[in-house]
Amino acid sequence: xTTLNAELRAFYDARQQQIPAEIREIMRRAGRELADSGxxxxxxxxxxxxxxxxxxxxxxxxxxxxxxxxxxxxVLTFYRGAWCPYxxxxxxxxxxxxxxxxxxxxxxxxxxxxxxxxSLTLAEKHDLASDVLSDIGSDTxxxxxxxxxxxxxxxxxxxxxxxxxQRVNAGHPRTLPLPATYVIDRDGTIRWAFVDIDxxxxxxxxxxxxxxxxxx
Numbered sequence: 001x002t003t004l005n006a007e008l009r010a011f012y013d014a015r016q017q018q019i020p021a022e023i024r025e026i027m028r029r030a031g032r033e034l035a036d037s038g039x040x041x042x043x044x045x046x047x048x049x050x051x052x053x054x055x056x057x058x059x060x061x062x063x064x065x066x067x068x069x070x071x072x073x074x075v076l077t078f079y080r081g082a083w084c085p086y087x088x089x090x091x092x093x094x095x096x097x098x099x100x101x102x103x104x105x106x107x108x109x110x111x112x113x114x115x116x117x118x119s120l121t122l123a124e125k126h127d128l129a130s131d132v133l134s135d136i137g138s139d140t141x142x143x144x145x146x147x148x149x150x151x152x153x154x155x156x157x158x159x160x161x162x163x164x165x166q167r168v169n170a171g172h173p174r175t176l177p178l179p180a181t182y183v184i185d186r187d188g189t190i191r192w193a194f195v196d197i198d199x200x201x202x203x204x205x206x207x208x209x210x211x212x213x214x215x216x
Contacts, residue, residue: 003204003206004089004090004093004202004203004204004205005201005202005204007089007093008086008089008090008200008201008202009200011085011086011089012086012200015085023157026153026154026157027154027157029153030150030151030153030154031197031198033151034148034197035197037148039145039146039148039178039197040178040195040196040197042145043144043145043146043178043180043193043195044144044145044146044182044190044193045190045193045195046190046191046192046193047189047190048189048190049188049189049190050065050074050076050144050182050184050188050189050190051140051143051144052064052065052066052188053065053135053140053143055111055133055134055135055140056116056133056134057116057119057131057132057133057134058116058119058122058132058133058134060116063109063131063133065109065184065188066188068107068109069184069185069186069187069188070186071107072105072106072107072186073104073105073106073107073183073184073185073186073191073212073215074106074107074108074109074182074183074184075094075101075106075107075108075109075181075182075183075184075208075212076109076111076181076182076184077090077091077094077108077109077110077111077180077181077182077203078110078111078112078141078144078146078177078178078179078180078181079091079110079111079112079177079179080112080113080176080177080179080199081112081113081114081118081163081165081168081169081176082112082114082118082119082121082122082125082168083163083164083165083168084199086179086199086200086202087112087179087199088122089202090179090202090203091110091122091128093202093205094108094110094130094205094208095127095128095129095130096205097205097208097209098129098130100205100209101208101209101212104209104212104213104215104216106183106212107130107131108129108130108131109130109131109133110128110130110131110132110133111133111134111135111140111141111177112132112133112134112135112177113134113135113136113137113138113141113169113172113175113176113177114134114168114169114170115134115136115167115168115169115170116134118168119132119133119134135177136169136170136172137170137172137175138172138175138176138177141175141176141177141178144177144180144182146177146178146180146195147175147176147177148175148176148177148178149174149175150173150174150175150176155173155174178195178196178197178199179195179196179198179199179201179202180193180194180195180196180203181193181194181202181203181208182194183208183211183212183215185215191211191214191215192207192208192211192214194207
């Protein structure tokens with residue numbers, strides 16, 4: 001069975017052939033700078049108390065982490081947005097394991113900085129059964145230590161590619177979260193964490209399920 005990260009790597013390798021060398025170099029340099037910044041080391045990790053949040057869902061409801069935890073563990077995943085193909089692949093993989101997650105008494109929640117309309121489009125396109133929440137301005141991502149600002153040259157590349165982050169992120173085009181996934185126990189403690197500065201790498205669903213099994 002193909003793992004999520006094997007699928008992501010295959011997509012990355014194929015995509016590299018389509019991207020001009022100067023853009024590839026800009027992205028590689030930005031990745032090195034982000035790694036050197038120590039951003040990932042500042043992110044919430046195992047043993048930390050998960051910051052609470054109240055965020056709007058794609059369907060117009062307000063989702064409260066404390067209320068979710070009253071019913072069971074939460075799998076919280078941060079993604080960059082519907083414009084990011086790696087995010088879409090990862091969210092589809094999580095959707096394929098949604099029943100496995102809920103069978104373990106947990107709730108899957110996906111958070112991005114994009115506006116609810118964009119989240120709704122994403123949820124409908126991929127038939128997502130999870131909560132898809134909007135963290136406008138990345139305040140929640142900031143609390144988890146995940147928010148960072150795109151450098152000028154990367155922002156210019158994204159504009160050239162037509163991602164229009166100014167619109168989809170409601171006036172916060174430069175701030176994105178690191179890809180991250182947390183398993184949060186009912187008492188609000190982070191029991192498992194995946195954080196990576198490389199947006200082409202994501203938490204494996206099998207590892208998430210194993211972390212949920214460990215809570216039992």
